[in-house]
Amino acid sequence: MDYFERFAIPHPSPAIYASMVAIGFTVIALIFVLTYFKLWGYLWREWLTTVDHKKIGIMYLISAIVMLFRGGADAIMMRAQMAVPNNTLLDAQHYNEIFTTHGTVMIIFMAMPFIMAFMNFIVPLQIGARDVAFPRLNALSFWLFFMGAMLLNISFVIGGSPDAGWTNYFPLADNEFSPSVGTNYYLFALQISGLGTLMTGINMIVTILRMRAPGMTLMKMPMFTWSAFIANVIIVFAFPVLTVALTMGTFDRLFATKFFTTTDGGMDMLWANFFWVWGHPEVYILILPAFGIYSEIISTFSKRNLYGYKSMVGSMVIISFLSFLVWTHHFFTMGQGALTNSIFSITTMAIAVPTGVKIFNWLFTLWKGNIEFTTPMLYSMLFIPTFTIGGVTGVMLGMSAADYQYHNTMFLVAHFHMVIIPGVVFAMLAGLHYYWPKMFGFMLNEKIGKITAWVIAIGTLLTFMPMFFSGLDGQARRMYTYTESTGFGIWNMISFIGAIGFTIGFMLIVYNVYYSIRYSPRNIGMDPWDARTLEWATPNPVPFYNFAKQPHVNSVETFWDSKNNGHELFPEPYEDIHMPSNSGMPFILACIFFAWGFSFVFSMWIPAILSTIGIFICMALRSLEKDPGYYVTVKEIKETEKKLRGVQ
């Protein structure tokens, strides 16, 4: 029995027991539904073994949305706890677990898969490719991410959640101060999903460099592809740092090394440095693809080409370079002296310049345009003012002497939410509405969509603007409660009201999906938005081989040119298409990785060794396997195209 005691929750509460029951019932219900409707085969053939970049993109999307609700539930609990002084809804330990999970889930398991969803789905279509360069590796990336996410998400019912903050600063996260297995979950969940991200990085770079359609030079790539390319370059440089840091942390916790300890020569700020050498570029990994989506949407609905294409590309390259030179601004207060702080203060503020260039280029894209307020455009137009507020507060935080007063306060919390929510979340929702017809073959309801956009934007302002004030009034972040005399009450109450607004907004999105599945017309044609780039030259939804014929590209907006300027997009005849075959290996390998991580979390060495061997066996099998793929014949292509396009 002793053996199983390790799985018990160290700090249980009725809510956690209720979640356990709910999870149990959900799993049983899922198994029942799959069995009753005989869907196991469908699930295996069409999803678990797929190597199709579009299906992988959709699986990323679904995971991201599920995680959005998980992280959102955490957020609303925190805001409810803070709404009034001396609240006892949550105790300190639960609050600590919740904000740790909220941060980790939102960054690693919500924002990352959301951008991965769009990169996977859109990039190959935008460059006229039939899949990514390494389709099976792509499936492995997804399943590793998925298993990492699952590993973190079971922590709160088996063994206990991590509770050292999403930044997981050692020495706080070391065994001495965080004895539960929660931090092990954090380390292994991030390690496993981080491996997946690194593979995606390599995969996307090769795809974009090697698989562009004839005629598409680098400077004729659509802006989203450019942003994805640069984001993936950052991934390849930044993620190995995380991998190393997590490994060192794991060794400290499981094998008693002394990298980050308070004694025996450990360096307690070493983790923070490693973490932010990865963590700051990570912010740009998230936001650059979001900027790419905005560029596509703003240009489409202004009915104009993107203003200053070259400076847009240039500014992203500069941002990616600078993103590696600013990590110290996350701890100006470490005591590195005035000189070091001055250098990092200047590099930090310098990032505002290329970012400002992007904002102005979007504004000038509207100039002389013919602006149509669709839902994606509305999100983009709400993004510009809210993001500007978030962005300029970033410049304020960059002034290191003043940062001594902002650091670790709600002011900082307000700042990064005001950049990440308009910058990334609005972009993802805009992209969701914009690309929904491409993914599923029908539109989301515009009226509900626009109401939702306003509700979420107002929710953002209501939730996060008060935090600027409470931060300047001395409210530190991560406090689980406060007394009435501090005067923080009013600010936190407004925040809570804003959080309710958010909740309503996200409920409206769910309702919109439901409503549109039921009532939205299905015959929307190829190009419902009158778009400009190559992804819209395919039917909706996209056939599995993407393009029936090889497209030829003449400009950044080749599809627009084919519609309006007589560009011949598909000059070649039909040819047989070579496609990669499905494989169960990525899913199985990722499952073994899950077992591997789980065994290490609980220091169960025999299963850990067995799963390590299993991983190597899988890799060996893959190396020895011959997989020539298969061909889709011209006849099949013609039939499919006829069905999808009606005539041709």
Place this chain on the structure above:
Amino acid sequence: MKNRWIKLIGFFTIVTMLTGCDPLLVLDPKGPQAEVQAKDIMLSIGIMSFIVLIVFVILAYMLFKYRASKQSPDYKPPYIEGSTLVEVICVGIPVLIVIYLSVVSVDSNYKVESTPEKYEHEEPLIIYAATSNWKWHFSYPEENIETVNYLYIPVERPIEFKLYSYGPITSFWIPQLGGQKYAMADMLNTLHLAADYPGEYMGRNANFNGKGFTENTFNVTAVHQDEYDEWVNDVKDTAETLTEEKFDTLLEPGHVGQSTFNGTHLMFLPPPVHVGEEVEAAISEDDESQQNKN
């Protein structure tokens, strides 16, 4: 429609009234360092509001002027590549602003990292501030006394806090006297503060350090030098002596309230030897000045 506006205005009036009475702590400085920081904050808020305003105005203008409902239905927007002049302006003005803010920032950095100019000629009071989960231990080596979870400081005199930790990283912060700095296990940090006015100030650990983080606070009482001397004498007369055993029990995780001792723990448990950059500089300066005297 009108009703809604009245309600909105009413709401904001209430909010400002509720909060307007007490100024925000950080913007209500009571010491020279906090004043430098508050000035920087207000300056940057001013410049940033100007930038936000420009973006809002351009956005509003574009959306109003070029929205589809206002154009003729067959309007075809032109193809515009981008203009070097516009790009130069879009880069140039932000660069100028960043240069200006950099100058201010660098200047302030050196100010907050040294003894406040105002009190340069006063002899600084050195206080060692150490944290353990979840307490603050303040040692006054000159006076040879130690307090837990509260501070007594003289006004109009520079104070050098020597920060370190018996556990996770913490951050020493008294918003009205100046910004925070980390306290770590393997390094001694120096924070220069001073109080201009007598009063009670809130101090806390601002860096998350586990379960007892929220209550990891301390009170600061700033008094005139004579009152301060009185307090020191009082402590020396009445407080019990800090023994090694007593300090060990204090280090155990938990909350202990306020207490006062004769003697400091620095005798039997010296602070970390590795010092931060600016401390090193200060020490070498001290050495030089002493050599000059000799």
